[in-house]
Amino acid sequence: MILGTIPTRLVGAGVAEREEARVRRGTNLPWVGDYNQAVVLDGVRRHPGTSRTDLALATGLTLQTVSNIVRRLLERGLVAEGEPLSRNGSRVGGKPRTALAVRSGAALAVGVQFEREHVDAVLLDLSGEVLAADREPLPDLPGSRERAVEVAVTHATGVVRRLIDTCGSPDAVLGVGVAVPGPLDFAGPVRSSAINLPGWRGVAIADMLAASTGLPVLVENDATAAAVGDLWRSRRVGRSFLYVHVGAGIGGGVVVRDEVLRGESGNAGEIGHVVVEPDGPACSCGAGGCLEAVAAPAAVVRRYAERVGVAAARRAGLRLAERSVLDDHDRLGVRAAAGDEAAGQELQTAARAIGRVVLGVVNVVDVSEVVLGGSGLRHAGERIRDAVRAALGVAMTREVHPVEVRFSDAGEQAGALGAASAVLHEALSSTWVGVHVPAREIVISPVAPVH
Ligand SMILES: [Zn+2]
Secondary structure (H helix, E strand, C coil): CCEEEEEEECCCCCCCCEEEEEEECCCCCHHHHHHHHHHHHHHHHHCCCECHHHHHHHHCCCHHHHHHHHHHHHHCCCEEEEEEECECCECECCECEEEEEECHHHCEEEEEEECCCEEEEEEEECCCCEEEEEEEECCCCCCCHHHHHHHHHHHHHHHHHHHHHHHCCHHHEEEEEEEECCCEECCCCCEECCCCCCCCCCECHHHHHHHHHCCCEEEEEHHHHHHHHHHHCCCCCCCCEEEEEECCCEEEEEEECCEEECCCCCCCCCHHHCECCCCCCECCCCCECEHHHHHCHHHHHHHHHHHHCHHHHHHCCCCCCHHHHHHHHHHHHHHHHCCCHHHHHHHHHHHHHHHHHHHHHHHHHCCCEEEEECHHHCCCHHHHHHHHHHHHHHCCCCCCCCCEEEECCCHHHHHHHHHHHHHHHHHHCHHHCCCCCCCCECCCCCCCCCC
16 A cells, blocks of 8 residues: 655644645546545545545545545535635635535444443444444343343344434444454354353354344454454554453454454454463363463453452452453452552463563564553553553564554443444445455445446
């Protein structure tokens, strides 16, 4: 991919405020009109207030091509024109430049994230803003794993309908994105066998939700979804990063130069199943000593209880139940801060293990950012961030480029937000053209090309 660097303007920013924007390059070959449309729309979306002239400079397309595409995007209601821009108060080439922006309500998507205890859902607009969000608790169904999936889908359908009802323009909803823990199977009907969700074995989740909501459904591994969300809502292009999700399990999403790495079957980035202790504890995936079995909240809580004894752990405020793992993990974070050495050491062991695996991945895929997210970071986030930073001190590329380590700004709904972003990304972004990805959707129609 070739990048161009040119100045664009912000809406209402006046003459003085400019920023260097890096925008994808287009091509003037006639048969790639759909690609060019995606490039132009992506440029407008990432840089509200940009002009046709700026877009032409940034994309390498002729001003005429950009103008034609913008005219049709205006006709279709995807883009709107704002105030005329002027440079130093004068007209440029006799014709005022006009600020362009996407019409944020023109395309919407719902994102759904399945967790053990609840379903999260968000309604996202074209500009990346969350219009509405909801969380539906799931009932505990001990001994009825078969019904667990059915009940989860029923609850998810309810929350999707509620969100769409609130938006006032149901026709603008392009589809539903679903974030689930891996592994996934994209061959045939998209199936999820989420090892961290009870009863999920070969669940044809896309078919089920498409039938119950009447909408196209796209399925994404939860950490990959979170990575797509971070990518979609970013103004920069050409990013390479690893998204590390620490929730009930540990997962990863890899983005290299804006391309989302999904692998052969949609399961790329499963950093939770990198072996860190060859003789370590059994993992839910069937192997032993995986990062998840050593460093996920459940592992930290279990080791603490083994170390101090179950009675002492309960006195320390831990409930030690399957559904209380994240709360117990939070409790250990609070206790560690208050001086509980055992809690601090177990959390540190986990943080160091995460750091080691992140170092390995960074060395393999050469990224310049590590983004941390998930509910396992509520009280352990800074410790994990610091351990990752320390581990990256010996990264192969340390003298070539820095690797920034930061927290995701998407909060605990990163998966849902990412799944909704994936729908918009699939339908509208310039990266969907020409990139072979596994078919993971029940047809999210791309916005029709301009010819
Ligand atoms: Zn494993």
